[in-house]
Amino acid sequence: MTSTDTRTPTASAPATGPGTGTSFWSATRLVAEREIRSFLRMKSWWIGFATLVVGLFATALLPSLFGDGGDDGDDGRPGVAVVGIDPPPGLEAAADDIRILEVDDPAGAGHLLADGEVRAIVTPDDTDGSDPDGSDPGVHVLAASEPPLVILDALGSLPPVEIIESPDDAGEGERALVTIVFGLLFLMFGMGGIAIAQSTVTEKQTRIVEILVSTVPVRALLAGKIAGHSLLTIGQVLALAVLAPVALRLGGHTDLLSVLAPAVGWFVPFMLLGFVLLAAMWAVAGSVVSRQEDLGSSTSLVMLFVMLPYFAVVFFGDNAGVLAVLSYVPFSAPVGMPVRLFTGDAQVWEALVSLGVLVAALVVIVLLASRVYSGALLQTRGRIGLAQAWGRADDRPSGDRA
Incomplete structure (x- = not known):
């Protein structure tokens, strides 16, 4: 879960740009490194990650320590x-x-x-x-x-x-617990992407974006932001995936661990691809407004795409038909499909198909977001509509001034 960065970014942009021969990928890497360094220096980011770790161990240990036994x-x-x-x-x-x-x-x-x-x-x-x-x-x-x-x-x-029961069979309580845990993780990481929107609008409000796009292609700026925050999320998700077996063993849930491990293995790639999809949408939400005060109106739709799938999977977790449909919808698949794999209701080929649908949706969303972002980023006078931003984007190199 990335933390919210409300500080005014520094004007230290990469010293090279399209005009001096910097490639798209080099510029993307430089922007990603800038985003990562910025968040790793924030105490709030580390506090948020520590809270996730503590919550993980508390979920595994407290039932055996203070529950009814x-x-x-x-x-x-x-x-x-x-x-x-x-x-x-x-x-x-x-x-x-x-x-x-x-x-x-x-x-x-x-x-x-x-x-x-x-x-x-x-x-x-x-x-x-x-x-x-x-x-x-x-x-x-x-x-x-x-x-x-x-x-x-x-x-x-x-x-x-x-x-009398197979140790690989998940009970109703375990199914509900795994559904809620997977759903909460996706919800927290997905909502954490709002830091991308806030970082973008802060750069517009302080006019630093004009310095950045003079040296870095606009699309490289978008790609770098997504890549930087995605790498931070990858690190957090992988750390939680490694610590989860430790917490379950300490809590005496070795039987649950044996059936949870494959589901966690699928949840990680689904979660990361889902985050990249949402990250592109968060970036667009930040690019179409020019003040932090207006950010709420542009991010409401993205929040809807994050929260509705979570509630749908949690509420319909015991409905095999509805959950099967949700496991193929790109915004709910990161939770729905791993839960079905955990309960044995889905085969490996179904997970691969769902993953393919998610990748296809990701490519389409990123391409659309790239054009809207390019057309809206330099518009610093109030809010710009999506259709207007789409029209302002042209076919010239995205590092050129509009």
């Missing part, structure tokens, strides 16, 4: 449901550490396991022939997604263990 009960002890037999001696000996629930109805025990009230169900194992006289029948253990090691250790033996 899930299947560990209010006292923090893991629960086990015993059906059809007396509690085995090993469990009774560990009663201080394990919460034992004697249940008569196997269906009731199944509900306790499904609701997370217990970690396992212990039932008699009629196939165990270790004690033919039946005085000490063997037991059979049922678990939801992974062997309950603490309970197996208390039993003092290795009874048959049956996993």
